[in-house]
Amino acid sequence: MTIAFSNFSFRYESLDKPTLKNINLRIEKGEKIVIIGPSGSGKSTLGQCLNGLVPHAIKGETSGSLQINGQDTSTFDMHDYTEQVGTVLQDTDSQFVGLSIGEDIAFALENQQMSNIDMYPLVKSTAKMVDLETMLDRSPHDLSGGQKQRVSLAGILVDDVDVLLFDEPLASLDPKTSKATIEIIDQLHQETNKTIIIIEHRLEDVLHKHIDRVILMERGEIIADTTPDEILASGLLDVHGIREPLYLSTLKAAKAPLTEEDKLSVFEQLDFKKFRPSIQTWFEQRSSVAPAQSFPTLLEVHGLTYSYDGEKNALEDVSFKIGKGEFVSILGKNGSGKSTITKIIMGVIEPDSGSAYLNGEELSQMSIFERSQKVGVVMQNPNHMISHHMIFDEVAFGLRNRGVEESVVKSKVESVLELCGLSKFRKWPIEALSYGQKKRVTIASILVLEPELLILDEPTSGQDYRNYTSMLNFIQKLNNELGITVVIISHDMHLVLEYTTRSIVIADSKLIANAPMTEVFSQPSLLERANLSTTSIYELASKMKIEETNAFMQHFIDYERGSL
Helix, strand or coil: CCEEEEEEEEEEEECCCEEEEEEEEEECCCCCEEEEECCCHHHHHHHHHHHCCHHCCCCEEEEEEEEECEEEECCCCCHHHHHCCCEEECHHHHHCCCHHHHHHHHHHHHHHCHHHHHHHHHHHHHHHHHCCCCCCCHHHCCCCCHHHHHHHHHHHHHCCCCCEEECCCCCCCCHHHHHHHHHHHHHHHHHCCCCEEECCCCHHHCCCCCCEEEEEECCCCEEEEHHHHHHHHHHHHEEEEEEECHHHHHHHHHCCCCCCCCCCHHHHCCHHHHHHHHHHHHCCCCCCCCCCHHHHHHHEEEEEECCCCCCCCEEEEEEEEEEECCCEEECCCCCCHHHHHHHHHHCCHHHHHHHHEECEEEHHHHHHHHHHHHEEEEECCCCCCCCCCCCCHHHHHHHHHHCCCCHHHHHHHHHHHHHHHHHHCCCEHHHHHCHHHHHHHHHHHHHHCCEEEEECCCCCCCHHHHHHHHHHHHHHHHHCCCCCEEEEEECCHHHHHHHCEEEEEEECCCCEEEEHHHHHHHHHHHHHCCCCCCHHHHHHHHHHCCCCCHHHHHHHHHHHHHCC
């Protein structure tokens, strides 16, 4: 099952310039490759050409050729593609067809007219692979983002196609589930020798298991097609705004003697003995720890309990405070209750018991509109927030809704578009944006309203490192200079490490930790309970026999902030 792009270009119907330019790429049967690149680089469009969405669902103009298994795809109908290429989409909601998880997984088998006797054990064993076997009767739409991703993964695992295409499979997953997903994909690859193509921002997570090649894209072109070790040694990741593994950033910070011979892509195979002197010297240069700041209380929640079905609690007796001007993270596994807290604060749902206060005023006494004046929430899936055709109108909507004068709207919108790296797109239709760019639009539409409390639900999902770093540096600036309180709900360990000072950890609907972020990140057993994982900085500290892991991580954070 060879895939061959020859001088292949594609231009969307709504755009003047091509999104893919002169792509020459050959993928051999049984290869396992990862395609990386910033948001809007064309990597997802390349995937859409492989699975037939281009040209059958997405209109535009193609030139050059794409061959799958020696056949020119210009003669393919949609069925020809789906027989050979199975896809797990980044936006899982658009992939569901069944009323229950079991039906959704069984959909492909029903199309093949498999008997129920054969189908049932196959659906059950596939669901077990992705930890869904106890949820087969539930609706996929009632699940958390990570659970939805696993349903989509199961949906193509049952279908016996030659090529498996994963479009950002880790975007909504907690670290432990991410690891398990990469392990499932690797196991699949080893057992079936299928061709695996992974489109992903999170390179370190994908490199948890062996990858044959890394394809780096930028502005619709292939910049590099090489091995993981070579791309990590090349410096190209930094140039093109891709986040390198944290352990590598730490080794570079310590000026460790890295050479081309080092197998940089496999953490366990690093020469720790060789790097120890540099790391020890670097760590000894750390500055003394600043005393913790105290903040007057902005948000206070007491004994929050909530159940969606009246049987199992999504939240159980959760209490915590967030101070004015803090930058806090709420962590936990998919389905642990993190997003339920946001829904209660927004007023979308009322708690079964407990209360929440903003500036000392009970939230239950405020209307949703009154809350929205003070609390800005950026949801995980941008498609759930967008209601306008053009980018400018989407960002301007909240201000216009408040009756703000159009000249003020114009200047505020243009300023926030600039800050979010979107000004060049201000006259674009939203449909022409990538998922990550849509995410930035939704963040801009909230920031323009200047809320007191800003809640970001999985802000890095679908975002490349360069864009989310500039955006979060901007949010950090708002936090520092205007005192906007920021809460990030995430399981992106890198993000939490780089930006937040305190972590509130939820596991199985209960609060299990509320402590400084470095303290939380230095407790493997606590992280394990929340389906999180230690970062590779912690692992590096352990390998280097450094006992003060808190201080080691803090030193890295201080170094990173100083070099920004």
